Amino acid sequence: MDLVYNPEVWQISYWEITFRMVLALLLGGLIGLERELGGHFAGFRTHILVCLGSAAIVILSIYGFSEFASEPNVRMDPARLAAQVISGIGFLGAGTIMRTGLTISGLTTAASLWVVAAIGLTVGAGFYFGAAILTLLVAVSLFFFNKMEKRFSRTKKTRHLIIRVSKGSTCLNQVVSHLSHNGIQINKLMMETEDSSGSEGILIIRLHLKLKKTNRYEQIIAELSLIDGMRGLETEGEAI
Structure with missing residues (x-):
């Protein structure tokens, strides 16, 4: 047709x-x-x-x-x-x-x-x-x-955290202890070495956290920045 x-x-x-x-x-x-x-x-x-x-x-x-x-x-x-x-x-x-x-x-x-x-x-x-x-x-x-x-999202109980610490320091142990003491569970931890021209080596540690409560999270993270050997801290894309 x-x-x-x-x-x-x-x-x-x-x-x-x-x-x-x-x-x-x-x-x-x-x-x-x-x-x-x-x-x-x-x-x-x-x-x-x-x-x-x-x-x-x-x-x-x-x-x-x-x-x-x-x-x-x-x-x-x-x-x-x-x-x-x-x-x-x-x-x-x-x-x-x-x-x-x-x-x-x-x-x-x-x-x-x-x-x-x-x-x-x-x-x-x-x-x-x-x-x-x-x-x-x-x-x-x-x-x-x-x-x-x-x-x-304000009530979401998972967070991402990036910390930079000096190689050879006990900073990571103190971070894990501090988080555990405040009821924050580490679900995943990844480490890599930061390329740096300086003599001091830096470790980049990426943490996936699970929270029981979210009301004190900012305060707990701020306390981490006071630990000896901490070279940098970043949470949810914001540097602290």
């Missing part, structure tokens, strides 16, 4: 293009606003640009080559350009991920950029209801679940 060419399928009005682009701006801006208020690297404008660009690409992919749709040797593939957005946005998201000590930040912002690109693609393709529902769910996740996550 021969396929019948329907020119209306490949046509879009200026009004429809404008509506889709404005809607992409609003939905992307809503997600970006939460990131901006949180002080993240990729904020309000970045999310708007990603959403607008994604919408523009899918509009171009579907309607930009309509004049060639009637050619007998041309096969239209509206998803080809749009598919490249999903893979390409990963490079932008990678730029928002930062590592400080044992703490990795920016993963949520990278994910929000990726999902904003999906929102833009959805709007550009004309699936307005799907784009609205997706934006609503993302907004709920970022605005409300973020508060729940922070509340949960």
Whole structure:
């Protein structure tokens, strides 16, 4: 059965293009606003640009080559350009991920950029209801679940600790004794030698701790810095 060419399928009005682009701006801006208020690297404008660009690409992919749709040797593939957005946005998201000590930040912002690109693609393709529902769910996740996550993390009873001690000192034994005396269990311990031009060797010790109580944790860690032979101490990415 021969396929019948329907020119209306490949046509879009200026009004429809404008509506889709404005809607992409609003939905992307809503997600970006939460990131901006949180002080993240990729904020309000970045999310708007990603959403607008994604919408523009899918509009171009579907309607930009309509004049060639009637050619007998041309096969239209509206998803080809749009598919490249999903893979390409990963490079932008990678730029928002930062590592400080044992703490990795920016993963949520990278994910929000990726999902904003999906929102833009959805709007550009004309699936307005799907784009609205997706934006609503993302907004709920970022605005409300973020508060729940922070509340949960305050009661989390695991911590990471990095200490630097002089080689040959009894500092490590004192650290283990002090932690044990205060009810802190060491689940994992890793040691490595720090490259240093000085004559004194330094050991880097990484500890994964389990706490029974969290209310005195900061005080206990501060007391560790007073032990003889301690050359540095870092907890959850913050130097003490």
